[in-house]
Amino acid sequence: MHELTYTSLADKNISTKNLNDILHTANEFNGANAITGCLVSHNGQFVQTLHGEKRVIFDLMDRIKMDQRHSNINLVWEGPAAKEVFPGWNMAFFSPDDYTNPSKGLLDFEKKLITLSSFYKADSASVRIFWSIVKDLCLHQANQT
Template identity: 40%
Template structure:
């Protein structure tokens, strides 16, 4: 199994159709490929954690890197391991991240702060915590799963939002 964490600069507005499209495609693709993960949307940034078979995760990362909906993709963690996925119930989770609380906000000039390996591990851990919290309590963003919402009901709600 392989785990990967990256950050990138979002080229589209927060919680717009682009984010919804990313999430719906990830839910379908990842479920078919045995990949789990979590996506954070911040003010101008994405952070995404992926966990799954190396032969699936690394080619997926190549496709993600080429996606025009974001730029300046930076891999923060990429390593093999045999641990079970910490995102087991998520083909892809999604929520908002309070970047300022973690000290990972864009600077005033829109440059990104340096993220050390220790900080990357902290982000990974916080994403795990948030994924577990969202599974139980729901998330804060418009595309997050709601409390007690089943995975099927969530995908149906997201798909209906896409067709609006």
């Protein structure tokens, strides 16, 4: 098995519908292809970690790189992985619609992150890097307010 983590910049017009579409596509494809992992979207950025059979996650990465809903895709880690870290496919995002009610949006987002973090296993390099980037995204948000 293999794992990777990348970051990217969300399209500036990204909508809640776009994010839900990505979630739907990923649920179907990742579920059918034994890919696990986690995607966080926050503050105009994405960070995603994927775990699965090497050829399958690299083929998926080729499609993700072509996706117009984001840019500046930066592979920060890839390497062999002993076992899966997340028990399935997960995604947390701070919905653009939530900006009308930021405190509720943030609360929901925090809840999702806390749920995801309970699946964290520190023996995966890819996932350690993933959470360190998520932390930076959240701190960046805190600095702005």
